[in-house]
Amino acid sequence: MIPTVIIITVAVFWMLKLAPGDPLDLLLAxxxxxxxxxxxxxxxxxxxxxxxxxxYGRWLxxxxxxxxxxxxxxxxxxxxxxxxxxxxxxxxxxSSLIFSLLIAIPIGVYTALRxxxxxxxxxxxxSFFGIAMPVFWFGLILILFLSIQLKLLPPGGHxxxxxxxxILTVLRYSIMPVIVLSLFSMASWMRYMRSGMLxxxxxxxxxxxxxxxLAEGRVIVRHALKNALIPMVTLxxxxxxxxxxxxxxxxxxxxxxxxxxxxxxSLINNDFNIAMAVFLIFAFLVAFFNLAADILYAFxxxxxxxx
Amino acid sequence: MQISQVSLAVLEILPRGASEGIELLWRLxxxxxxxxxxxxxxxxxxxxxxxxxxxGGEVALCEHLSLAIGFISNIIALGIGLPYGAAAxxxxxxxxxxxxRIIEIINSVPNLLLGILIISVLGPGxxxxxxxxxxxxxxxxxxxxxxxFLSLREQDYVLAATCIGVPNYRIIIRHLLPxxxxxxxxxxxxxxxxxxxGESGLSFxxxxxxxxxxxxxxxxxxxxxxxxxxxxxxFFPGLMIALAMYAFTLMGDGLQDALDPTK
Numbered sequence: 135m136i137p138t139v140i141i142i143t144v145a146v147f148w149m150l151k152l153a154p155g156d157p158l159d160l161l162l163a164x165x166x167x168x169x170x171x172x173x174x175x176x177x178x179x180x181x182x183x184x185x186x187x188x189x190y191g192r193w194l195x196x197x198x199x200x201x202x203x204x205x206x207x208x209x210x211x212x213x214x215x216x217x218x219x220x221x222x223x224x225x226x227x228x229s230s231l232i233f234s235l236l237i238a239i240p241i242g243v244y245t246a247l248r249x250x251x252x253x254x255x256x257x258x259x260x261s262f263f264g265i266a267m268p269v270f271w272f273g274l275i276l277i278l279f280l281s282i283q284l285k286l287l288p289p290g291g292h293x294x295x296x297x298x299x300x301i302l303t304v305l306r307y308s309i310m311p312v313i314v315l316s317l318f319s320m321a322s323w324m325r326y327m328r329s330g331m332l333x334x335x336x337x338x339x340x341x342x343x344x345x346x347x348l349a350e351g352r353v354i355v356r357h358a359l360k361n362a363l364i365p366m367v368t369l370x371x372x373x374x375x376x377x378x379x380x381x382x383x384x385x386x387x388x389x390x391x392x393x394x395x396x397x398x399x400s401l402i403n404n405d406f407n408i409a410m411a412v413f414l415i416f417a418f419l420v421a422f423f424n425l426a427a428d429i430l431y432a433f434x435x436x437x438x439x440x441x
Numbered sequence: 442m443q444i445s446q447v448s449l450a451v452l453e454i455l456p457r458g459a460s461e462g463i464e465l466l467w468r469l470x471x472x473x474x475x476x477x478x479x480x481x482x483x484x485x486x487x488x489x490x491x492x493x494x495x496x497g498g499e500v501a502l503c504e505h506l507s508l509a510i511g512f513i514s515n516i517i518a519l520g521i522g523l524p525y526g527a528a529a530x531x532x533x534x535x536x537x538x539x540x541x542r543i544i545e546i547i548n549s550v551p552n553l554l555l556g557i558l559i560i561s562v563l564g565p566g567x568x569x570x571x572x573x574x575x576x577x578x579x580x581x582x583x584x585x586x587x588x589x590f591l592s593l594r595e596q597d598y599v600l601a602a603t604c605i606g607v608p609n610y611r612i613i614i615r616h617l618l619p620x621x622x623x624x625x626x627x628x629x630x631x632x633x634x635x636x637x638x639g640e641s642g643l644s645f646x647x648x649x650x651x652x653x654x655x656x657x658x659x660x661x662x663x664x665x666x667x668x669x670x671x672x673x674x675x676f677f678p679g680l681m682i683a684l685a686m687y688a689f690t691l692m693g694d695g696l697q698d699a700l701d702p703t704k
Binding site for chain 1: 545546548549550551552553554557558559561562634638641642645646648658661662665668669672675676679680682683684686687690691694
């Protein structure tokens with residue numbers, strides 16, 4: 135986990151250093167009178183004259199001490215900017231993860247049990263459509279109908295802008311982003327759940343459970359569903375990076391102040407410290423979820439043994 | 442006209458899902474320019490100046506560009522992924538370990554972020570967008586090829602070929618590759634809509650294809666501010682993305698069923 139994160143930060147650091155425009159360009163553009171000696175002095179002061187690996191070493195050493203640097207566009211330390219944004223993104227991705235699981239699993243199970251029924255066809259059509267629908271377009275349609283035509287929900291922004299923040303305002307602001315972000319994962323998990331369940335339901339142990347006279351509900355939940363859920367754990371862990379990608383787009387449409395928007399702004403404006411910090415955090419998040427999936431996998435499936 | 446004959450022949454062979462997808466796609470390509478103009482025309486004639494409805498043609502050109510990005514980037518991805526996966530599976534051991542770790546590391550960076558990072562280094566533009574999807578697309582294929590090769594290598598006919606002294610490269614080309622072909626075709630077909638969606642996502646953020654070349658995602662972003670008065674300007678480019686995605690997903694799914702020998 136740690137080596138992966140370190141290799142990612144090395145690669146990102148190197149690529150960002152390759153990007154055109156270093157922090158001094160802005161300084162030079164804003165001040166035509168600056169002399170070459172001054173430029174050299176400032177370069178030396180910030181360590182830009184050193185080789186890349188030494189600059190990386192310094193950055194890493196500072197990060198280990200808990201100092202993520204200073205943002206050039208926000209003029210505040212990165213450690214002050216990140217927490218609020220991180221919480222907003224975690225709220226968005228976390229609730230859409232839970233929301234899509236809550237919808238996808240029951241529907242997947244139902245469509246597997248009633249294969250080739252009318253609802254099965256309907257849901258499989260909807261899931262195809264959910265996969266095909268671009269996140270930003272779906273968001274646009276929702277904004278058009280729910281906020282502009284019906285004036286039910288605010289078209290974007292964050293609940294902290296409201297004078298009173300209650301559970302209702304939080305819901306009003308986050309319901310559209312969560313639905314938009316969930317759409318893709320919901321649609322694909324629905325299909326995986328359906329096929330996983332279909333596979334399990336024809337197994338011998340399900341027939342055995344039925345044969346010994348267990349109630350149908352108990353057969354489905356205790357014997358079939360439990361086994362069908364095992365591959366879902368890996369699938370969910372693997373979809374975390376995709377969810378973060380989707381969050382970048384969702385946050386852009388709904389002007390949700392989260393990490394996705396932050397990293398886009400920082401990369402476009404060449405805000406080095408913020409970009410590094412966000413990549414570091416995302417790398418940690420993904421590595422953490424992969425680890426969690428491995429542990430969970432061994433926990434729910436006793437056949438898996440790690441050596 | 443050769444292409445249409447080929448596609449008709451393909452339509453007859455494939456089962457319903459795949460042929461529906463191909464047909465939809467084919468219509469999308471053929472009717473592209475005229476069709477999208479017809480879509481936009483009623484609205485344009487009502488409210489816009491004649492100068493402004495060139496956009497109808499633009500919607501159609503985007504589809505050519507998106508398809509080009511989808512196809513080319515997936516062919517490049519195939520070119521990287523196939524030898525990569527084959528090498529990992531064939532040599533095994535330490536080589537396999539390192540190659541798979543590399544894939545895991547690249548995979549753990551969200552694709553869109555990797556795209557934004559590469560674009561911020563290389564700058565936006567058609568070629569760089571292609572590069573982004575070639576870089577983000579090959580890992581899936583490499584994993585697939587590796588998995589297939591690992592299971593095929595244990596088959597008896599490979600052992601037999603080794604016993605009678607067939608050289609390695611010949612075993613790979615004559616025995617392993619043909620058996621891996623169908624999942625690869627499916628994976629590439631499903632990779633194309635991914636690249637199209639990714640391109641429109643990057644363009645939506647304003648860092649995809651450069652302005653003189655049109656892009657659905659960019660048009661959507663451009664007209665987002667006019668959504669209250671002219672909703673259809675942003676609506677139809679998005680609909681076109683969704684239709685293209687739907688057609689390819691349907692085709693990939695149909696191919697998967699058609700090429701699966703166990704069904």
